[in-house]
Amino acid sequence: QVPDFLKIEGFTAFRIPQSKSLRNFxxxxxxxxxxxxxxxxxxxxxxxxxxxxxxxxxxxxFYLSIPESEILKESPSTIVKFRENELELIRESIIxxxxxxxxxxxxQQNSK
Numbered sequence: 001q002v003p004d005f006l007k008i009e010g011f012t013a014f015r016i017p018q019s020k021s022l023r024n025f026x027x028x029x030x031x032x033x034x035x036x037x038x039x040x041x042x043x044x045x046x047x048x049x050x051x052x053x054x055x056x057x058x059x060x061x062f063y064l065s066i067p068e069s070e071i072l073k074e075s076p077s078t079i080v081k082f083r084e085n086e087l088e089l090i091r092e093s094i095i096x097x098x099x100x101x102x103x104x105x106x107x108q109q110n111s112k
């Protein structure tokens with residue numbers, strides 16, 4: 001169930017992070033996180049905490065540091081659109097859409 005404030009024209013898009021540490025954190029947190037890539041439109045993502053704090057400090061609730069070995073510099077996240085229990089691929093990256101669909105089906109079965 002997705003709250004209305006997270007929907008645009010009835011759709012919810014969400015990002016599947018590449019970082020295993022971040023995915024583990026999200027899974028243990030048990031609630032969705034709303035986040036960006038910490039960049040201004042058209043600019044590369046910021047990686048230095050001082051720069052992030054200077055640019056976005058009052059808009060950020062907390063920082064989560066990802067191990068350098070899990071930061072992939074050239075590959076964007078997989079993005080999936082979700083609406084009425086259906087998934088649609090927006091952009092595929094390291095985590096394949098077939099894996100996402102398989103895990104989504106598991107979640108649906110476990111919630112019954």
